[in-house]
Amino acid sequence: MTIQNQRTFCVVFGTRPEYIKLAPLVYQLRKEEAVQLYLIHTKQHQDLGMETGAFFGIKPDAQLHITPSHRTSLNSLYRQIRKELENQFRAIDGPFEVIVQGDTLSAFTAAETANYLKIPVHHVEAGLRTHHIKEPWPEELFRVMLSRLSTLHFAPTETAKAHLIQEGIASSHIFVTGNTVTDAFEYMKMSFPDLFEKRDSIRSNENRLDKVNETLPKENKFEDSKRFLLTLHRRENRKHEQTKVGEAIKQYLNHHPMSHLTVIQHPNPASHHLIHILENEANVTVLPPQSYSDFLKLMSGMDLILSDSGGLQEEAPLLGIPIVVLRNQTERPELITTEYGSLAGTDPKQIQIAIERHINSGRLAPTPLFGDGKASLRIEQILLNSE
Secondary structure, three states: OEOOOOEEEEEEEOOHHHHHHHHHHHHHHHOOOOEEEEEEEOOOOHHHHHHHHHHOOOOOOEEOOOOOOOOOOHHHHHHHHHHHHHHHHHOOEOOOEEEEEOOOHHHHHHHHHHHHOOOOEEEEOOOOOOOOOOOOOOHHHHHHHHHHHOOEEEEOOHHHHHHHHHOOOOHHHEEEOOOHHHHHHHHHHHHOHHHHOOHHHHHHOOOOOHHHHOOOOOHHHHHHOOEEEEEOOOOOOOHHHHHHHHHHHHHHHHHOOOOEEEEEOOOOHHHOHHHHHHOOOOOEEEEOOOOHHHHHHHHHOOOEEEEOOHHHHHHHHHHOOOEEEOOOOOOOHHHHOOOOEEEOOOOHHHHHHHHHHHHHHOOOOOOOOOOOOOHHHHHHHHHHHOO
16 A cells, blocks of 8 residues: 555554544544544454444544454464554554553553554553552553653653653653643534433433433432442452442442442453342342443443443543543553542452442542543644654
8 A cells, every 4th residue: 555645643442441432543643634534443442442433433443463362462462463464553554643642551562562663653652650550550661661762752641651651761752732631522512412411311311321220229219329339340359349339339239239330241251250240139230341432421420430441531531521540550640539439449449438439529620630621622733843
């Protein structure tokens, strides 16, 4: 293939969060006549990734010829992505630059492959750190290595910038832009305002999203109930840790029978032990993986979120929903220093203390802790003004 234009950017997606967070930047770059975009989907998240891309109107120019499953090891998946990406990069004629986001295997492998071919790499959401290399694993490892492989670093916060400077990254190559997740959220609010209706409105709109209504308690319990959303998928939170989380939450629900918990089942069967602990409880509903829009709709009606997800730590404050982080470490310390989040790990006592703390304080005012919705515009301008 031959791409001829003033600037060419190859954007690599692999997972659903990458599609969500890179979509606003793709929108911005598409507006520029002097920019040629080439989009590659690694298929790390094959179905969820493509579904989310289609929702945002992003169709990859190329998909890698791999078929990952929950049985595919990281090493095997790395080798497949590495080989396929090198072929894709070599097929692009003329100079180009690679854009990656976050801390995924796809982002790291794309950056490493590009470096072998002497192609510049620009990292969106750079500088996040827990400073514990195995928590989360392997994401923390990927973040650190991505910073050594990147030319431009788009840090979401001043804290993230400080991490990069401490690691010897030149400050002239670091730009605090905010997090593009806020841009995506603002796009969703503007395009689909009904996704963010208040709790009472969700009850009245039974024809809009059956999956949401399945999580509602019986009508005579609705006003008195508290509603929780639970997701758990990190590799460090496997069977033993899932047992602790499940038993802690089950105990809370038994003492508060008017409360209702919705659990989102992760595609990886290694995360299903938690489901087995909770699924037979009367006030628990288990749902399959949700589309991005359905998930936002579901989340907007909750009183509290419990999760080990990084993205939910950013999205929950945008809805004014407190979140209990089921991890020992977080790369988003800005959350924990506010009333919007608590770091509970998987310790049953700490989980229950955190639940009580946030339920007593109630819903909060929505706040953009990690950006003002203009990150993509800033990144675009920096990219186009860079040499």
